[in-house]
Amino acid sequence: MRIFLKSIPMLILGVVLFVPNVFAANSVTRLDGASRYEVAVNVSKQGWSSASTVVVANGTAYADVLTAAPLAYKYNAPILLTESSKLTTPTKNRISQLKPSKVIVIGGTISVSNNVVSEIKNLGVSTVERIGGRSRYEVAQNISKKLSSNSKAVIANGTAYADSLAIGSYAARNGIPILLTTASSIPEPTKNAMGSKGTTSTIVVGGEISVSKSVYSQLPSPTRIGGNSRFEVAANIAKKYYSSSKAAFVSNGYTYADALAGSVLAAKQNRPMLFTDAGSLPTATRAVIGSNSKNTFTVLGGTISVTTNVVNQLKNVIVGKKVFVDAGHGGYDSGAVGNGLKEKDVNLAVAKLVNSKLSAGGAIPVMARSTDVFLELSERVAKAKSNNANLFVSIHANSASPAATGTETYYYTKYEADNSKRLATQIQNRLYKALNTQNRGVKIGNFHVIRESTMPSSLVELAFISNVNDASKLKSALYQEKAAQAIYEGIIGYY
Ligand SMILES: [Zn+2]
Numbered sequence: 024m025r026i027f028l029k030s031i032p033m034l035i036l037g038v039v040l041f042v043p044n045v046f047a048a049n050s051v052t053r054l055d056g057a058s059r060y061e062v063a064v065n066v067s068k069q070g071w072s073s074a075s076t077v078v079v080a081n082g083t084a085y086a087d088v089l090t091a092a093p094l095a096y097k098y099n100a101p102i103l104l105t106e107s108s109k110l111t112t113p114t115k116n117r118i119s120q121l122k123p124s125k126v127i128v129i130g131g132t133i134s135v136s137n138n139v140v141s142e143i144k145n146l147g148v149s150t151v152e153r154i155g156g157r158s159r160y161e162v163a164q165n166i167s168k169k170l171s172s173n174s175k176a177v178i179a180n181g182t183a184y185a186d187s188l189a190i191g192s193y194a195a196r197n198g199i200p201i202l203l204t205t206a207s208s209i210p211e212p213t214k215n216a217m218g219s220k221g222t223t224s225t226i227v228v229g230g231e232i233s234v235s236k237s238v239y240s241q242l243p244s245p246t247r248i249g250g251n252s253r254f255e256v257a258a259n260i261a262k263k264y265y266s267s268s269k270a271a272f273v274s275n276g277y278t279y280a281d282a283l284a285g286s287v288l289a290a291k292q293n294r295p296m297l298f299t300d301a302g303s304l305p306t307a308t309r310a311v312i313g314s315n316s317k318n319t320f321t322v323l324g325g326t327i328s329v330t331t332n333v334v335n336q337l338k339n340v341i342v343g344k345k346v347f348v349d350a351g352h353g354g355y356d357s358g359a360v361g362n363g364l365k366e367k368d369v370n371l372a373v374a375k376l377v378n379s380k381l382s383a384g385g386a387i388p389v390m391a392r393s394t395d396v397f398l399e400l401s402e403r404v405a406k407a408k409s410n411n412a413n414l415f416v417s418i419h420a421n422s423a424s425p426a427a428t429g430t431e432t433y434y435y436t437k438y439e440a441d442n443s444k445r446l447a448t449q450i451q452n453r454l455y456k457a458l459n460t461q462n463r464g465v466k467i468g469n470f471h472v473i474r475e476s477t478m479p480s481s482l483v484e485l486a487f488i489s490n491v492n493d494a495s496k497l498k499s500a501l502y503q504e505k506a507a508q509a510i511y512e513g514i515i516g517y518y
Pocket residue numbers: 351352358359366419420
């Protein structure tokens with residue numbers, strides 16, 4: 024028995040020792056479902072165990088329901104989705120579980136038929152209220168009438184669905200009506216809504232293609248939150264209102280049902296809605312995550328809407344971090360030359376691999392050079408600075424007498440000394456193992472690029488071009504790949 028007990032810690036220790044590279048990870052919760060109807064149900068389960076009011080909207084025709092989030096939030100109501108002609112089974116079951124006394128149906132009978140209303144009543148719901156209108160603009164106006172008084176209004180393009188959904192959480196949380204416009208003129212229902220609400224200031228969501236300068240100039244005290252894409256608009260909303268929040272919702276930027284259902288939950292949790300492509304996080308989304316150090320994500324939808332790759336990027340602690348990858352030398356400056364190698368070529372080959380690993384991993388890498396060109400050292404430093412790089416990693420290969428061999432990584436003490444040393448250590452401890460070279464250690468080096476760069480910075484000397492054995496590794500695609508992986512993992516290890 025005694026022996027048995029003693030062996031347990033040994034076993035645990037063994038497991039820990041043989042699991043390489045267990046990195047810290049961001050938290051990602053996926054609210055999944057076999058259909059948009061099920062996703063909405065699962066969103067409601069995350070936020071509500073019961074609800075006195077439920078909002079029901081068409082799951083495929085969004086125009087009417089874009090502006091419903093503030094209303095749903097006011098009544099602490101989850102948004103469930105339906106087909107037009109009949110109530111979908113998951114939605115029906117969920118209404119039965121939530122036992123609301125009231126259901127608010129959004130849209131006219133084309134969006135949600137009277138048959139659906141009958142089905143809802145048959146579930147024992149005493150009041151079913153329909154908020155309709157002859158157009159999306161009028162539906163938005165009618166929804167605004169149900170909200171408490173507010174001197175602000177959100178104005179978004181009625182056909183740019185993503186913009187309304189991106190602001191939904193904020194508008195809902197703050198009781199601000201979302202009103203819709205066309206790009207070139209303000210529809211009458213929207214004018215009337217602003218008139219009767221006494222709107223004195225407006226938040227305009229979307230760029231000038233969505234809401235023209237002409238419309239903008241007709242609005243009361245407008246402030247624009249624009250962007251060059253739906254991803255950037257959502258990111259700019261998150262930046263403006265949620266910069267101190269470490270959490271965000273993430274949904275597909277092109278399939279709106281999940282974001283719609285998720286908007287009220289996001290409002291309840293006071294979190295922004297960010298958008299993604301299905302396969303990979305867009306740069307604008309990465310950037311706001313990185314600059315606000317967000318580390319807790321609720322992903323809406325299944326793996327077709329938001330792939331596992333996106334989830335892995337969100338989990339990765341380097342997500343959105345800007346890493347400057349500096350391939351040393353270039354152009355007429357070959358760097359060290361020997362054993363059939365030019366240092367500039369080795370540096371660039373490894374830098375490109377590091378760059379693509381960082382990009383695939385969710386970071387925002389910036390390369391000093393991606394071709395065989397010359398850059399002054401000061402230009403490299405300036406480029407990292409102008410890109411607001413979080414880290415600077417310079418890649419070089421060494422040269423000395425033929426006997427000199429091994430891997431070393433440098434940092435400098437002028438700026439971010441501790442973090443620079445930590446970065447260098449994280450890289451070095453992986454790099455010499457990956458290359459199976461002598462560990463020459465982490466050193467202080469007075470090199471221009473790491474001395475003058477103000478962010479945490481380190482400079483790796485992969486191995487010696489002047490040494491036959493080292494050079495054979497530097498020449499090898501396999502070892503270049505290993506070196507890049509070690510540098511990449513060192514960067515993750517730093518975070
Ligand atoms: Zn060099």
